Amino acid sequence: MNSAKALRGSARAAVRKGGFILTSAFLLSFLVNVLRLAGPMFMILIYDRVLTSRSVETLVALVALVMGLLLVLGVLDYARKRLLARFGAQFQEKMEQTLLRHSGRNHVFQHNKPKPAVGLDEVDGLRGFFHSGSLIAIFDFIWAPMFVAVVFVLHPLLGWACVAGVGVIALLAALQAIFMGGRQERSRAASGAVNQLKNVLIASRDTVRSQDMGVGFNPRWQQARNQARDDSIALRDWTSWFETMSRITTMVVRYSVLATGALLTLQGELTVGAMVAATFLVTRILGPVDRFFVQIPRMFEARQHWQRLTRILANRAEELEDDYAEQPGAPYRLVLQNLSVRSPLTGNLILRSISLTANAGEVIEINGLSSQGKTVLLETILGMWQQSAGAVLINGRHTSRLTDAEAQRVFGYAPESPGFVAGTIEENISGFEASPDPEKVGEAARRARMHAAICSLPDGFKTVIDARGTCLSAFERYQLSLARALYHSPEILIIDQLDSDMLVRIPKKLKQTLTALKDEGTLILMTARDPLGLGYTDRHFLLKDGKLTEQKSASSSNQNRRVAEDAPAAAGQQRPRVAVVRNDGAVSEEPRPKVARR
Numbered sequence: 019m020n021s022a023k024a025l026r027g028s029a030r031a032a033v034r035k036g037g038f039i040l041t042s043a044f045l046l047s048f049l050v051n052v053l054r055l056a057g058p059m060f061m062i063l064i065y066d067r068v069l070t071s072r073s074v075e076t077l078v079a080l081v082a083l084v085m086g087l088l089l090v091l092g093v094l095d096y097a098r099k100r101l102l103a104r105f106g107a108q109f110q111e112k113m114e115q116t117l118l119r120h121s122g123r124n125h126v127f128q129h130n131k132p133k134p135a136v137g138l139d140e141v142d143g144l145r146g147f148f149h150s151g152s153l154i155a156i157f158d159f160i161w162a163p164m165f166v167a168v169v170f171v172l173h174p175l176l177g178w179a180c181v182a183g184v185g186v187i188a189l190l191a192a193l194q195a196i197f198m199g200g201r202q203e204r205s206r207a208a209s210g211a212v213n214q215l216k217n218v219l220i221a222s223r224d225t226v227r228s229q230d231m232g233v234g235f236n237p238r239w240q241q242a243r244n245q246a247r248d249d250s251i252a253l254r255d256w257t258s259w260f261e262t263m264s265r266i267t268t269m270v271v272r273y274s275v276l277a278t279g280a281l282l283t284l285q286g287e288l289t290v291g292a293m294v295a296a297t298f299l300v301t302r303i304l305g306p307v308d309r310f311f312v313q314i315p316r317m318f319e320a321r322q323h324w325q326r327l328t329r330i331l332a333n334r335a336e337e338l339e340d341d342y343a344e345q346p347g348a349p350y351r352l353v354l355q356n357l358s359v360r361s362p363l364t365g366n367l368i369l370r371s372i373s374l375t376a377n378a379g380e381v382i383e384i385n386g387l388s389s390q391g392k393t394v395l396l397e398t399i400l401g402m403w404q405q406s407a408g409a410v411l412i413n414g415r416h417t418s419r420l421t422d423a424e425a426q427r428v429f430g431y432a433p434e435s436p437g438f439v440a441g442t443i444e445e446n447i448s449g450f451e452a453s454p455d456p457e458k459v460g461e462a463a464r465r466a467r468m469h470a471a472i473c474s475l476p477d478g479f480k481t482v483i484d485a486r487g488t489c490l491s492a493f494e495r496y497q498l499s500l501a502r503a504l505y506h507s508p509e510i511l512i513i514d515q516l517d518s519d520m521l522v523r524i525p526k527k528l529k530q531t532l533t534a535l536k537d538e539g540t541l542i543l544m545t546a547r548d549p550l551g552l553g554y555t556d557r558h559f560l561l562k563d564g565k566l567t568e569q570k571s572a573s574s575s576n577q578n579r580r581v582a583e584d585a586p587a588a589a590g591q592q593r594p595r596v597a598v599v600r601n602d603g604a605v606s607e608e609p610r611p612k613v614a615r616r
């Protein structure tokens with residue numbers, strides 16, 4: 019409960035933690051802006067005192083004083099920028115830790131976003147806002163009225179000229195926001211499309227090459243690039259136009275103030291020093307005002323980031339509260355409660371009201387024809403599919419709400435078509451742990467019966483593989499994926515479509531591995547199209563039309579399957595025979611194992 023409450027308020031706490039830094043930066047901004055008044059004061063004194071008194075001593079003293087103040091100004095300005103950069107970094111570090119620690123499985127790599135957890139984009143956006151100069155612009159804008167007040171003190175007419183200038187700049191900023199908003203979005207989308215295409219090409223490089231798909235992809239590539247280029251040029255044109263307008267407006271206001279000052283000086287209402295100082299002050303006012311207006315869209319963006327982040331944290335905190343309220347201290351087991359899952363494509367039910375209770379140390383086999391939903395069922399247990407009804411509970415907790423670290427301890431998953439991450443075999447087995455334990459890596463490989471094969475490679479466990487494991491055979495890929503699934507000694511081992519080669523080539527070793535895991539209390543869930551006939555399976559289920567029914571024995575499951583397949587009655591009929599190449603190279607004919615091909 020407490021951790022849920024802390025999570026909910028963690029963004030505010032992270033800002034509060036940097037409160038001292040933020041306040042210091044704000045106060046430094048005040049000092050910086052006060053010191054900036056030194057320039058106009060210097061001008062007034064030069065024109066009105068030094069030139070009239072012709073005193074070189076005064077001039078030297080003033081120059082020394084101003085130089086000293088400018089030096090302090092530089093140091094303070096630099097210091098506030100450093101402070102804000104640290105504030106942003108501290109906020110990001112704190113929030114990233116919180117998000118990664120509390121991320122649920124369904125929050126990881128969501129919506130194809132490149133970030134590993136939901137909320138990290140928002141944190142990144144806020145960090146950028148804190149230290150990219152936006153806060154400096156806000157602070158300077160807050161102190162800008164100080165300069166306006168000084169101009170008003172010099173002469174009210176000059177003050178109003180400044181205010182008019184600020185109005186024009188505000189109008190330009192509003193126009194810019196209206197014209198540029200959509201264009202920026204379009205340009206971002208167009209360059210995003212190019213990046214997406216690039217990622218697709220990188221991921222499917224071999225297929226594109228082997229199928230000569232370049233012919234199809236090249237025009238797409240050109241089209242995407244052209245669109246990105248055109249949008250970026252259009253955006254650049256508009257940006258340049260507004261930048262120029264803003265610069266010209268500043269100059270116009272500045273010269274208007276100079277002209278007004280000159281007029282007032284001619285009329286004897288202003289000194290020459292005050293006239294020059296007013297011109298200088300206008301720049302000091304319009305600069306921060308302009309920068310502030312430019313930052314307005316970023317401020318709205320930051321506000322959205324903040325709102326989204328606090329919503330994400332609140333949702334996660336709510337989930338945590340629910341979890342602990344549901345079944346505190348429930349005994350270890352996997353429970354599926356009336357689980358239903360719909361296809362995101364068609365909306366049709368893939369799984370219908372599935373219920374199952376499985377305990378530690380059980381070996382459960384689920385059979386079913388192709389497309390009956392075996393993979394979907396396993397991946398729903400893993401928390402990767404959205405359920406339309408029901409729940410998957412591990413020790414009373416929803417699987418989708420386990421954190422990444424918790425899920426890693428609970429599950430070991432050997433998928434039907436294993437995929438890897440480009441890196442070494444050791445990194446892949448250990449799930450890219452920062453410092454993999456060689457002992458554990460070796461043991462996992464041994465249990466997957468792959469240790470000797472890996473050691474025989476020139477680089478052994480340091481052998482680099484790509485995402486598809488192209489340098490490995492299909493069997494080795496499967497073994498590697500099994501080793502990866504076993505690395506963390508999972509409580510639940512999930513094997514989708516057990517590889518037929520495992521049964522043909524190393525049935526005894528497979529049995530040793532699986533029975534050892536069973537004895538250690540690992541719950542093993544396996545799927546196969548046909549019953550595997552392992553002999554050490556505790557319970558058999560049949561998945562048909564999205565419904566899971568328990569079978570009394572493997573043979574009845576098999577019978578059911580035959581009925582389902584509408585296959586010719588096969589009582590007493592011999593199983594088809596297949597040619598098997600043995601390790602010594604000899605070829606023999608054997609009954610086809612009762613497993614599905616991948």
Ligand SMILES: Nc1ncnc2c1ncn2[C@@H]1O[C@H](COP(=O)(O)OP(=O)(O)OP(=O)(O)O)[C@@H](O)[C@H]1O
Nearest residue numbers: 361362363368386387388389390391392393394395
């Ligand atoms: N990502 C997805 N999006 C939409 N539908 C999907 C997705 N993955 C699977 N399906 C659909 O869900 C149904 C069940 O698929 P699933 O992969 O679970 O079957 P299976 O029983 O494991 O089949 P096989 O034995 O051939 O692997 C299929 O009709 C499939 O088209």
